[in-house]
Amino acid sequence: MMDWTDRHCRFLHRQLTRHALLYTEMVVADGIIHGDRERLLGYDEIEHPVALQLGGSEPDKLAEAMRIAADFGYDEINLNVGCPSDRVQSGAFGACLMREPDLVARCVAAMKAVSSVPVTVKCRIGVDEQDPEIALSELAAAVADAGVDALWVHARKAWLEGLSPKENRDIPPLDYDRVYRLKRDYPNLFIGINGGVADLNQAVEHLIHVDGVMLGRAAYHNASLLSGVDRQIYGMDVAEVDWAAVCAAMMDHAEAHLASGGRLIHVTRHMIGLFQGVRGARRFRQILSADAVRPGAGPEVIAAAFDAIDPTDLTVAA
Numbered sequence: 651m652m653d654w655t656d657r658h659c660r661f662l663h664r665q666l667t668r669h670a671l672l673y674t675e676m677v678v679a680d681g682i683i684h685g686d687r688e689r690l691l692g693y694d695e696i697e698h699p700v701a702l703q704l705g706g707s708e709p710d711k712l713a714e715a716m717r718i719a720a721d722f723g724y725d726e727i728n729l730n731v732g733c734p735s736d737r738v739q740s741g742a743f744g745a746c747l748m749r750e751p752d753l754v755a756r757c758v759a760a761m762k763a764v765s766s767v768p769v770t771v772k773c774r775i776g777v778d779e780q781d782p783e784i785a786l787s788e789l790a791a792a793v794a795d796a797g798v799d800a801l802w803v804h805a806r807k808a809w810l811e812g813l814s815p816k817e818n819r820d821i822p823p824l825d826y827d828r829v830y831r832l833k834r835d836y837p838n839l840f841i842g843i844n845g846g847v848a849d850l851n852q853a854v855e856h857l858i859h860v861d862g863v864m865l866g867r868a869a870y871h872n873a874s875l876l877s878g879v880d881r882q883i884y885g886m887d888v889a890e891v892d893w894a895a896v897c898a899a900m901m902d903h904a905e906a907h908l909a910s911g912g913r914l915i916h917v918t919r920h921m922i923g924l925f926q927g928v929r930g931a932r933r934f935r936q937i938l939s940a941d942a943v944r945p946g947a948g949p950e951v952i953a954a955a956f957d958a959i960d961p962t963d964l965t966v967a968a
Contacts, residue, residue, distance in 0.1 A: 666876035679706035679715035701726035709760035751792035758796040768799035800840035901949035929960035
């Protein structure tokens with residue numbers, strides 16, 4: 651979710667669910683060590699529980715990035731061993747690391763040695779010509795021995811040669827059964843599943859077989875589905891989402907961002923996916939897309955967009 655789940659996206663998502671664990675976009679260890687730490691690691695306290703996702707393949711650098719990130723108070727640190735982007739491949743980490751389970755284990759061990767919060771790994775079932783039965787088992791065994799606290803598995807191969815990052819999200823076939831079998835092999839290790847989960851009903855079905863479900867594109871492109879997470883996934887007796895309060899929170903957030911020198915579009919671009927199937931949603935999207943980029947655009951654009959939604963139809967979103 652690079653360039654997607656930034657702090658503004660996470661702030662929005664936290665308005666819709668109080669209990670789901672939110673993930674940052676992947677941040678490279680070298681960037682944390684040498685770059686603008688507040689820009690890369692800063693977030694709003696309302697985002698908790700929130701996990702930092704790290705990219706890297708050098709145990710010492712990952713440990714140093716962990717030490718720096720500790721001051722920011724993340725609830726979990728996740729090592730990405732699944733991203734197939736060109737940027738990741740050129741840096742020899744992400745999904746490339748599926749070929750090097752021993753190195754991944756050393757990375758996990760180094761991170762665990764300096765961490766006071768859970769250290770987890772997100773991976774694929776394999777890359778390129780690897781046999782998923784062997785590749786996933788080897789990686790799981792290596793990181794389990796290193797003390798990993800959870801393993802999140804995107805139930806697709808990544809084809810590093812021949813497919814673009816976008817194609818890697820859709821073309822390789824899903825193999826949920828492979829992840830279910832991994833859970834049976836590791837009953838005492840938290841195993842989560844990712845990939846192609848379109849709604850909360852599908853998430854509930856997966857939870858029969860594994861310990862957790864990760865939503866990516868579905869939660870981003872149809873963010874209103876998150877409004878059912880606390881009730882349907884966590885079993886909480888919660889009220890329907892107060893959309894007026896969501897609007898007010900996003901306006902306040904946008905105003906603070908503008909005051910710090912940001913632009914309204916940085917916030918509103920993540921809101922486009924709200925209200926799928928609700929009367930007025932098309933006009934909502936038009937207002938956010940067109941008016942938020944105008945010079946001097948302010949939080950009133952968000953209010954105008956929400957005003958376009960038919961309040962009698964909001965139960966569709968909730």
